[in-house]
Every structure is written in C-alpha cells, then in structure tokens.
Amino acid sequence: MLYRYLARRLIATIPVMAVVATFVFLLLRLTTGDPAAIIAGDNATAADVAAIRGKLGLDRPIVQQFAIWLGNIARGDLGESFFFKRKVTALIADRIEPTLSLAVCTIVLAVLFAVPLGVIAAWRHGSWIDRAVMALSVLGFSVPVFVIGYSLIYVFAIYLGWLPVQGYQRLADGFGGFIERLILPSVALSVIYVALIARITRTSVLEVMNADYVRTARAKGLADVAVLVRHVLRNAAVPIVTVIGLGIALLIGGVVVTESVFSIPGLGRLTVDAVLARDYPTVQAVVLLFSMVYVLINLLVDLTYTFLDPRIRY
Amino acid sequence: MKAAVARPAPLGVLGADAPARRGVARRIVRNKSVVLGGAVLAVVVAIALLAPVLGTGDPAQINPVARNKVPGAESSVRQADGTAARVTHWMGTDSLGRDIYSRVIYGARISLVVGVTVALISASIGLVIGVVAGYLRWLDGFVMRIMDGLMSIPAILLAIALVSLASAGLRTVIIAIVIPEVPRVVRLVRAVVLSIREEAYVEAAVALGAPTPALLARHVLPNTVAPLVVQATFICASAILVEAILSFLGIGIPPEVPTWGNIMAEGRALFRIFPHNILFPGVFLAVTVLAVNMLGDGLRDMLDPRMSKRL
Numbered sequence: 001m002l003y004r005y006l007a008r009r010l011i012a013t014i015p016v017m018a019v020v021a022t023f024v025f026l027l028l029r030l031t032t033g034d035p036a037a038i039i040a041g042d043n044a045t046a047a048d049v050a051a052i053r054g055k056l057g058l059d060r061p062i063v064q065q066f067a068i069w070l071g072n073i074a075r076g077d078l079g080e081s082f083f084f085k086r087k088v089t090a091l092i093a094d095r096i097e098p099t100l101s102l103a104v105c106t107i108v109l110a111v112l113f114a115v116p117l118g119v120i121a122a123w124r125h126g127s128w129i130d131r132a133v134m135a136l137s138v139l140g141f142s143v144p145v146f147v148i149g150y151s152l153i154y155v156f157a158i159y160l161g162w163l164p165v166q167g168y169q170r171l172a173d174g175f176g177g178f179i180e181r182l183i184l185p186s187v188a189l190s191v192i193y194v195a196l197i198a199r200i201t202r203t204s205v206l207e208v209m210n211a212d213y214v215r216t217a218r219a220k221g222l223a224d225v226a227v228l229v230r231h232v233l234r235n236a237a238v239p240i241v242t243v244i245g246l247g248i249a250l251l252i253g254g255v256v257v258t259e260s261v262f263s264i265p266g267l268g269r270l271t272v273d274a275v276l277a278r279d280y281p282t283v284q285a286v287v288l289l290f291s292m293v294y295v296l297i298n299l300l301v302d303l304t305y306t307f308l309d310p311r312i313r314y
Numbered sequence: 315m316k317a318a319v320a321r322p323a324p325l326g327v328l329g330a331d332a333p334a335r336r337g338v339a340r341r342i343v344r345n346k347s348v349v350l351g352g353a354v355l356a357v358v359v360a361i362a363l364l365a366p367v368l369g370t371g372d373p374a375q376i377n378p379v380a381r382n383k384v385p386g387a388e389s390s391v392r393q394a395d396g397t398a399a400r401v402t403h404w405m406g407t408d409s410l411g412r413d414i415y416s417r418v419i420y421g422a423r424i425s426l427v428v429g430v431t432v433a434l435i436s437a438s439i440g441l442v443i444g445v446v447a448g449y450l451r452w453l454d455g456f457v458m459r460i461m462d463g464l465m466s467i468p469a470i471l472l473a474i475a476l477v478s479l480a481s482a483g484l485r486t487v488i489i490a491i492v493i494p495e496v497p498r499v500v501r502l503v504r505a506v507v508l509s510i511r512e513e514a515y516v517e518a519a520v521a522l523g524a525p526t527p528a529l530l531a532r533h534v535l536p537n538t539v540a541p542l543v544v545q546a547t548f549i550c551a552s553a554i555l556v557e558a559i560l561s562f563l564g565i566g567i568p569p570e571v572p573t574w575g576n577i578m579a580e581g582r583a584l585f586r587i588f589p590h591n592i593l594f595p596g597v598f599l600a601v602t603v604l605a606v607n608m609l610g611d612g613l614r615d616m617l618d619p620r621m622s623k624r625l
Contacts, residue, residue, distance in 0.1 A: 019463020027475060138611060142604035144555055146562055146578065147596035154589050165586070253470030257559055271471070272563050275478040287475050291467045 009302060013295055020291045021073070024284045025066055073288070083279035092267065092285060098168045099255055099266035101178070105186040106251060110193035111244065117194070118201025118240075119228060125206060133198055140195025145254050149188040149261040156184060166263040185262040189254045193247050200243040204236035211235070237308045245301035252290050347612030354605035358598075362422040371401065371413050373420040373572040385414075385590050406590045408580050417572035418595050424573040425554045425602060428488060432553035433546040436492045440499020441542060445530065447500060448507025458504070461497035469494035473556055477565050487566050491553045502545055506538050540617040547610035551603050558599050574599045 036053040037044070053059050060068075072079065078088040121133035157165040163184055169177040208214065209232055217227045256268035263269075267286060274282035343349065385406040406414050447457040464472070476490035510516055516533050524532075560566030561575025569576050574595035581591025 015459045016462050016466050019460055020466055023463065023467070024475075027479065138607055139604060142551070142555075142607050143600040144558060144596070144603075146559070147592070147600055150578075150585060150589070150592045150596070153585070158586055249468040252468040253559075256470060256474065257563065260563055271474060272565065275474055275565050278478060280478070283475050283478055287467060287471055290471055294468060295466045 006303065009299055013299060016295060017292065020288065020295075021070065022066075024288050024291075025069055027280065027284055027287070078285040078288075079281040081274075081279055081282045083274065083277040083282070088281050088285040091270065091282065092289065095265060095267045095270045097170060097266075098264045099259070099268060101171065101182060102185055102189065102255060102258065102264065102266065103251060105182050106189045106193060106254075107244070109186050110190040110197060113190070114194040114197035115201050115233075115240065118198040119205050119233065121198065121202040122205035122209060123224075123228070125209075130202075133202065137195040137199045140191045143191070145188055145192065145257050146261050148191050149185065149258060152184045152188055153261075166261075168262075168264045168266070181262075185258050185264060188261070189251070189258045192250055192254060196243055196247050196250065197240065201236070201240050204239040205232055208232050208235045235309070238305055241301055241304055241308060245298045248294050248297050252294065345612045345616050347608045348616065349612075351605045351608030351610075351612060354601060355609060358422055358602050358605065359426060361419055362426050365419045365423060371416045373412065373416040375412060406588065408577070408591055414577065414591060414594055417577050418574070418598055420572045421574045421577060421595060422598065422602070424484070424567065424571065425557065425599070428484070428491070428557040429550040429554040429606065431488050432491045432495065433550040435488070436495040436499055436549055437542055437546040439492070440496045441503050441538065443496070444500040444503025445507055445534065445538075448504040448511070449526075449530070449534075454504075457500070461500050464494065465497045465501075467494070469552075470556060470559060473560060474563070474565065477560060482566065482568050484567055484571075487557055487560055490560070491556050495549050495553070499542070499545060499549075502541055503538050506541060507534055510534050510537050544610055544614045544617060547606060547613060551606035551610065554599070554603055554606065 036049050036058055040049045040052050050059075058065070076089060078092070080086065081088050081091055084091055117133050121130040124130050153165055156163050164181050167181055169181050171178045214227060214231050217231045222230075255266065256271055258264070259266045259268035260272055267289075270282065271286045273279075274286065388402050401413070408414060408417075443457060443461075447454045467475075472494040473490040476493060477486055480486040480489075510533060513533075516529065519529055519533060557566060557573065558575035558578070561569075561573045562579045564579055566575060567573050569579065577595040578592045581588065581595075585592055
C-alpha cells in the first residue's frame with residue numbers, strides 16, 4: 001500500500017514540476033531584451049549576435065527550444081551564465097555549502113526552540129506564558145529578517161564583540177570559525193520559523209490534550225513529562241511536521257535576504273546578483289532548484305506520516 | 315504564506331440578518347487585537363497622508379554638507395529665497411545628506427500603497443479564478459494544477475525572479491508581489507465555492523431554476539467575503555514586507571524613491587557607525603506589519619471561530 005501511495009505521490013509531482021519548468025522557461029522568453037544580444041555584449045556585430053543565437057538554438061520554434069531545454073535539464077545541464085561566463089551547475093556547486101549549512105542550522109535551531117515553546121504555551125494554556133508565546137509569534141511574523149539580522153549584528157558583533165560581524169568560513173577550514181559565523185544568521189533566519197512552528201505546536205498539542213487517552217495516562221499517575229512526550233507529542237506530531245515542510249518556502253525566501261545581510265556567498269546571494277546582472281540562465285536555474293527542493297521536502301514530509309502515526313494508512 | 319497553513323473553513327452566511335450585523339459591530343469593539351491593530355494602522359495612514367505637514371523637508375533633497383549626521387544633529391538648509399534655515403535632523407541624515415526623518419515619513423506612503431494595492435488586486439483576480447475553478451468542473455483540474463505549480467515556487471523567490479523581467483518601478487514590484495499571492499486566494503475561494511455548492515439551500519435554489527449569475531451573487535459571493543477580507547489583510551502585511559525586502563536587496567523600487575527598504579539599503583554600507591539609518595525605517599516597517607497582522611488575526615477570530623481554533 002505504501003509503495004502504491006509513493007508512486008501516486010511521485011506521479012502527482014510531475015504536473016507541478018512541469019508547470020514550474022514551463023514558467024521558468026517562459027521567464028527567459030518574456031524578457032524584453034534579446035538574450036543573444038546580452039551575451040554578445042556591447043561591441044558585437046549583427047553577425048556575432050546571429051551566431052550566438054544559432055548556437056543557443058534561439059532561432060528555432062519555441063516549442064522545440066522548450067524540448068531542448070528540458071532535455072538539457074534532464075541531463076543535468078542548466079546552461080551557461082551570461083554574467084559569470086561559467087556553467088551554471090558549477091556556479092551552484094560552489095555556492096551550495098553556505099546555503100545548506102545555514103538552512104540546516106536554522107531548521108535545527110528553530111525546531112529545538114519552537115516545539116518546547118509551543119508545548120509549554122499549550123500546557124499552561126491561558127497563562128501569561130501562553131500569551132507571551134503567542135505575542136512573540138505574531139511579532140516574529142512581522143519583523144523582517146534583515147531588521148533582526150542587523151539588530152543581532154549590532155548587539156552581539158559590534159557592541160559586545162562576541163561574534164564576527166559578517167562573512168562565511170568553509171567547514172573544511174575549521175569548525176570553530178564555521179559555526180561562529182553561522183550563529184547570528186541562523187538565529188536571525190530562525191525567528192519567523194520559530195513563530196510558525198510554535199504556533200502550530202501549541203494548537204496541535206492543545207487539541208490532543210483534551211483527548212481521553214491523555215486523561216487516562218494522567219489518571220494512572222504517569223508523570224507530566226512522560227504524558228507530554230509519549231502521548232501528547234506523538235499524537236500532535238503530524239501537523240507540526242507538515243508545517244516544518246511548508247515553512248521551507250519561508251526559509252528559502254529568508255535565505256536570500258539573510259545571505260545579503262551577512263555577506264554569505266551562497267545561493268541566495270547568487271540569486272540577487274543574477275537578477276541585478278539580468279543573468280537569466282542563473283535565475284532560471286536557482287528558481288528551478290529551490291522549487292524542486294521545496295516540492296521534494298514536502299513529498300518526504302507526506303511520507304513520514306506513516307511513521308509518525310501508524311493509524312495513517314495509504 | 316500563512317494561507318498555506320490555515321485551510322480556512324467556509325463561514326456561515328454573514329450579514330444575512332440585521333441583529334447579526336449589530337453583533338459584528340459590538341464584537342469589533344470588543345476584540346483587542348482588532349482595536350489595537352486598527353488604531354496603530356490608522357496612525358500610520360495618518361502619517362502617510364499628512365507627510366508634508368509633519369515637519370518634513372523634501373525627502374529627496376541631497377545636502378552634501380550635512381552627510382551622515384547622527385540623530386538630533388542640526389544643519390543649515392538653503393531655502394528657495396536664498397536664506398539659510400536651521401533644520402534639526404531628528405533621525406539623522408544618510409550618506410547623501412538626506413533627512414532620514416523626512417524619508418521615513420514619506421516612506422509610509424509607498425508601503426501602504428503597495429500593501430493595499432497588492433491585497434485588492436490579488437483578492438480580485440483570485441476571486442474570479444477561484445469562482446470559475448470551483449464552478450466549472452471541467453476547468454478545475456487544469457487551473458488548480460497551474461496554481462499548485464505557482465505555489466511550489468517560494469513566494470519571495472518568485473517575486474525576485476519576476477522583477478528581473480521588467481524595469482524597476484512601483485508597477486513592476488506590485489505585479490511581482492501579486493502573482494505569487496493569487497494562487498493562495500484561488501485555493502481559498504475555490505474551497506468556499508465547493509462547500510457552498512453542497513449546501514441544501516443552494517441545491518434548492520438550483521432546483522427552483524435560479525440562473526447561475528443570480529446564484530453566484532446571492533449565495534456564493536456573500537460567503538466568500540469574510541474569508542477574503544481576512545486573507546487580504548494578511549496579503550497586505552506580506553506585501554509590505556516583500557516590497558521592503560525587494561527594495562532592500564536593490565531590485566525593487568528605484569533607490570532615489572523614499573521607501574523603508576531603500577532607506578535601509580542606503581544605510582547598509584555605514585551600518586557599523588550609523589545604525590540609525592536601518593533602525594528607524596526598520597522599526598516603522600515592523601510596527602506597521604505587526605499592526606496589519608494583528609488586525610488580520612483579530613478579524614479571523616471574529617469572523618470565523620472555526621478557523622481560529624485551527625491556528
């Protein structure tokens with residue numbers, strides 16, 4: 001049954017990714033400028049432009065161009081950057097480590113903070129702790145990540161001098177410097193994520209806490225913590241994990257901004273640089289990559305439901 | 315973004331009878347979130363409207379002798395008649411000598427225009443597509459697949475990619491923010507339409523031979539109003555944030571226009587020495603978005619108790 005469900009879910013992602021691919025392809029065609037002319041540069045002759053157009057296949061019918069482009073993507077060829085004059089895949093490979101480190105660090109931090117926060121808020125439902133957590137969560141949605149980022153830099157890097165102001169150090173060059181430079185950006189980026197997860201955790205836990213089996217568990221004298229972890233959290237897990245998956249969209253948007261604030265040479269910074277330089281192949285590749293990651297993570301989230309809650313059968 | 319999480323349930327018919335409506339007015343006053351959010355928002359709107367008379371100067375005026383002043387500093391500004399006047403820069407000046415206070419106050423205009431316009435446009439487009447998708451079964455699958463596809467591109471990323479297509483400006487930014495928001499509205503409206511179709515009174519109206527336009531106007535559209543208003547409020551908050559983000563990244567509204575994002579982008583280079591260039595617009599931005607979000611939260615609790623229990 002699970003395999004059949006897996007197959008059905010995989011097939012369902014095909015039309016979604018097809019829409020994304022079509023959209024990303026059209027992105028390049030919708031531009032006012034001629035890509036061939038952009039690549040050729042300012043001093044190119046008409047013959048140069050025509051030659052590049054032929055090389056890129058821009059003189060063929062648009063449907064054929066789309067087919068060629070899709071074929072290239074399937075073979076892992078995302079084209080060549082107009083601006084950096086390199087293969088886009090190589091460009092992305094260079095930039096993936098900082099972004100991945102930042103994202104993983106943020107998710108871990110956010111979950112470690114948000115889930116206990118949400119549980120406490122639900123446990124002390126209606127108390128000042130609950131109201132504070134809810135207020136912080138609305139606040140977290142409203143304060144933009146760059147304002148949080150600059151505030152953190154000002155307090156912890158400039159005023160207190162505890163952490164480096166900006167920059168990134170590769171993991172290979174030493175773990176200390178790597179983690180030191182990741183702390184502030186991860187904290188800044190995790191705020192909105194914490195707000196989202198804490199909110200849904202609270203709601204989800206509140207719902208489960210009224211269940212009969214929780215009352216029974218308490219009645220038989222089980223300690224509060226055991227009730228929370230074994231009975232409440234287990235049953236409240238599905239919505240929480242769902243939101244963590246959906247929140248990846250917020251995270252990706254936040255990565256772009258955070259990397260700019262903290263001068264981290266990752267995919268987010270690459271996206272902004274590519275847009276500023278009108279480097280469409282790179283913009284296309286990054287949008288396609290991020291969307292694919294988002295869709296795949298949510299597919300994975302769907303599949304974890306059976307492990308989290310054995311009652312769910314497909 | 316929050317819309318992806320909250321799958322709003324349809325509402326009971328709102329405004330169907332007078333006593334219920336009077337109840338709504340009373341509940342608005344009683345809801346702290348709505349009152350507080352609304353009050354703060356009213357202040358921001360007043361600031362935007364009254365910007366020229368709030369002791370501001372020309373927000374675009376460059377003054378080379380008054381560059382990078384700290385908050386509270388004074389400088390002399392040459393008037394049109396040739397005399398010099400002393401001006402106090404309550405929030406300091408930026409690296410071109412422009413008065414931050416004037417820029418922040420005028421910046422409220424752009425933020426509110428973007429927020430309200432994006433909310434109205436995406437709610438209208440989403441309403442039309444949502445009703446059509448919910449009503450015409452043969453179109454539903456096709457339309458919803460396109461919406462699913464659009465929704466699987468993270469919103470800010472989609473907006474960033476879209477602004478790269480056209481020249482920078484207010485209109486480009488608004489369109490770039492509207493497109494990622496539309497699918498979320500479509501989903502909401504379609505869900506309401508689908509559930510209304512199942513209601514007994516709609517079946518009865520169909521059986522009595524009510525024409526489709528009348529059916530839509532009498533039964534379907536009134537039911538979409540409340541969830542749409544709530545959704546539009548959240549879209550407004552998110553649009554203000556995204557505009558600031560785009561401007562901050564240098565790909566939104568042209569840098570000479572005073573927007574909160576642009577002021578912060580300007581302040582980036584000298585942030586370590588003059589943090590006020592980022593602090594003041596940042597506080598205004600956060601407070602405004604917070605007010606709109608609180609208004610939205612309050613309206614949601616008020617208009618749809620079922621939805622508030624879910625999130």
